[in-house]
Structures are given as C-alpha cells and as structure tokens.
Amino acid sequence: MEASSASKPHNKRLESILIEVKLRAEGASSDDELITAIKRLEQFPEPVAYDNQRLNMFASIFAALFILIGAALYFIQVPEEYLFVPLGGLVLVLVIYGSFWHQRRASFDKLSDRIHFRSTLFDYNLQEIRVHAPDKAKELAGRFTSFRKGNHQRLIEQWLEGKHEGEENSFNYNYYHFHYVDRRRVTTTDSKGNVRTKTVYDHHHRYGFIVPFRYARNIDIAEKYLKLFQTGYKTSSISFNKKFSVNFDSEMEVVKFLKPAVLQAIEAAGDALSEIVLEFNDSGDLCFSFGNSDTIRINREFSLKQPKEFAAEIEGKASQPRLTAALAFIEKLMKYSDDNFS
Structure with a gap:
C-alpha cells in the first residue's frame, strides 16, 4: 500500500493522507488518537505542503499570453472595447489561480482548526x-x-x-x-x-x-x-x-x-x-x-x-x-x- 502510494504524484499523495487524517480525527475519542492521526503526516517528505510549481507555471503562461494579446491589440490600435477580451481573460486566470491557491492553504487551516477544537473537547470533558x-x-x-x-x-x-x-x-x-x-x-x-x-x-x-x-x-x-x-x-x-x-x-x-x-x-x-x-x-x-x-x-x-x-x-x-x-x-x-x- 505504501509503495503504490509513493508512486502517486506529490499532491495526490498529500490529498490522500489529509483525507485519512480527517477521518481518523473525526473518529478519535482522545488526544492520543488525534496525535496518531497527525503523525501520519510525519511520513510525508518535508515541507508538508502542496507543490504549486505546475499551478504557478500554467498561471504564468496564460497570464503572459493575455498580456501579450492585449499589448498587440493596443499597438495596432483596435477599438478600446476589444481590449476587454484579454483583460477579462487575465482577470479569469488570476481568479482561478487565487481560488486554487486559497483552497489548498485553507485545507490545512480548516483541518488543523478542527483537530484543535476536538482536542479542546477532550481536555474539557465535552x-x-x-x-x-x-x-x-x-x-x-x-x-x-x-x-x-x-x-x-x-x-x-x-x-x-x-x-x-x-x-x-x-x-x-x-x-x-x-x-x-x-x-x-x-x-x-x-x-x-x-x-x-x-x-x-x-x-x-x-x-x-x-x-x-x-x-x-x-x-x-x-x-x-x-x-x-x-x-x-x-x-x-x-x-x-x-x-x-x-x-x-x-x-x-x-x-x-x-x-x-x-x-x-x-x-x-x-x-x-x-x-x-x-x-x-x-x-x-x-x-x-x-x-x-x-x-x-x-x-x-x-x-x-x-x-x-x-x-x-x-x-x-x-x-x-x-x-x-x-x-x-x-x-x-x-x-x-x-x-x-x-
């Protein structure tokens, strides 16, 4: 199982482990079981984070493409309304990039918050x-x-x-x-x-x-x-x-x-x-x-x-x-x- 997991791309492996940690945390009945769930990530190579290289590359390529298209349209003096097309494309790229980046960061924060909350419940007999x-x-x-x-x-x-x-x-x-x-x-x-x-x-x-x-x-x-x-x-x-x-x-x-x-x-x-x-x-x-x-x-x-x-x-x-x-x-x-x- 570990061998097949190791063959997965970095982000897929991380997502699989985070799902496992979440399931273990929700089923935990003590801090010890929460700690066992957290330690599952110690087996993951540092840094424990998503690899955003591919995301950054695609965002940079499409952003540069729309900027070049906009610059070309500007220099050939097309009507101003045509410039909204590359501008809209650039905004869309930034929105999609920001959405992916925020979602990946939030996945750690949200699950970390949930584990901390569960630990508080155990500590206060709640x-x-x-x-x-x-x-x-x-x-x-x-x-x-x-x-x-x-x-x-x-x-x-x-x-x-x-x-x-x-x-x-x-x-x-x-x-x-x-x-x-x-x-x-x-x-x-x-x-x-x-x-x-x-x-x-x-x-x-x-x-x-x-x-x-x-x-x-x-x-x-x-x-x-x-x-x-x-x-x-x-x-x-x-x-x-x-x-x-x-x-x-x-x-x-x-x-x-x-x-x-x-x-x-x-x-x-x-x-x-x-x-x-x-x-x-x-x-x-x-x-x-x-x-x-x-x-x-x-x-x-x-x-x-x-x-x-x-x-x-x-x-x-x-x-x-x-x-x-x-x-x-x-x-x-x-x-x-x-x-x-x-």
Whole structure:
C-alpha cells in the first residue's frame, strides 16, 4: 500500500493522507488518537505542503499570453472595447489561480482548526451533540425566553454537553451557539422621488450555558441596555442597580438569592462578558447567555504543516480562559447560593 502510494504524484499523495487524517480525527475519542492521526503526516517528505510549481507555471503562461494579446491589440490600435477580451481573460486566470491557491492553504487551516477544537473537547470533558437546529431552538424556547428572539428564524448552531468538576461543586452543563434572524421591511426614497421597499434580514448570535440550578427559580437578570425588561427593583448594590435590571415572581426569593457575594460575582461577569443575561426558569435551570463568540476559540500555534510540533501542542492541555472563567462563575453562584455559605 505504501509503495503504490509513493508512486502517486506529490499532491495526490498529500490529498490522500489529509483525507485519512480527517477521518481518523473525526473518529478519535482522545488526544492520543488525534496525535496518531497527525503523525501520519510525519511520513510525508518535508515541507508538508502542496507543490504549486505546475499551478504557478500554467498561471504564468496564460497570464503572459493575455498580456501579450492585449499589448498587440493596443499597438495596432483596435477599438478600446476589444481590449476587454484579454483583460477579462487575465482577470479569469488570476481568479482561478487565487481560488486554487486559497483552497489548498485553507485545507490545512480548516483541518488543523478542527483537530484543535476536538482536542479542546477532550481536555474539557465535552462532547459534541448533533441536533436539528430549528427543532432544538424551538424546544429551548419552550423553556427560556432567551430563545424567543427572532421573528424569522431561530437555530442552534452548536450544542455541546459536558461536566465541570470544580473544587466545591460539580455539575453537568450544555454550551450552545444560538443564531436568530429578524426580518424587517425598509422603505427608501431616492432623489427623484421613487419609493423602493426591500426586505432586510438582521442576523444575531448569542452564546451561553444551560445548567441545572436548584438555588433560584423565576428570576431574570439582564444588562439594562438590552431592554429585555425594566423594573423598579433595587438591590443593596448601587453599582449593580446601575447596570442590571431584575425581573422576578417572588421578592422574597430574589432577596434570598441576590446576596452581596452573588451581586459582586454577577458584576464581575458583566465586566468580562458582553450583554449578559441570567435566566432562572421555573424548573430550576439556569440559562447564562452573552454576546462573546470566543468562549471556545482556536488559539493553536502550529498546524498540520508542522506535524511534530502540532502533535506536541495537541498533547498538552488546551487553554480556554473564557470557558474556564465562565464555568468558575457558575460554580461561584452555586457556592454563594448554598444555604451553608455565610
């Protein structure tokens, strides 16, 4: 098999190995299996990259041909519109060349990003769950008002399942990416008085966690400028009252929950994240959402182009500061809400 593979042209061999690496990475259940997939590229001669010599040669030949044709037409003084033919040919050559070059480069980056993401899932005890995006959004909208946004479309783009093992509290959780779309009609009038109406689609993205939380029910906390709700309720913290609005069913319950330590923790989370919302529903679940998209981010240093270095990077624990901080915040809320906490 290796002998027949070695007889293939350079780029065909590389494509075959990348397909194999992708299949192994998607089927991996640990960092060790990801590393095994990456090491498959160590058998490939360096540099681990596509050979673009033939692509460069063909692009140069056709580009030079169209330039010469254009120059010849210019010197024999043909009508200017004829010059658009070689110019269009030159542009087409550059577009095709750029497309091939970008596709080859992106194949490494995309697969490297995917492997890094899979490694993060393993390091943080997370599992990627496939869901039907509209149906999952509809299900969640029945549990939380946070998923009732969007008058045109609602989708759960990502759904992860994990367990946080904290120093004082451990809990199961889901991490999500919620994408919703608002549709609106916009009417404009030009300088001649012509009225034109068009449909505009505004796309919005929210991210967050859903966690079982038995310490609070029917309480909503949101940054005031989100205008989800406005109430006259005031806590003991002036700074908190300036930034957040609180909605609730029972004032006794909200007073019990919003202890000074809880207020401070929520304020700190609001400083670190944008547009935060804490929604505790009547079933004892918390939906903690925000606008930041980098809770889990691709922050790798190496790629499949450097298989030895990339394998060593994957072997170490992925660093996801925002994910760690968000989980620590939820754990703090649990700790401070516990009746045993003073």
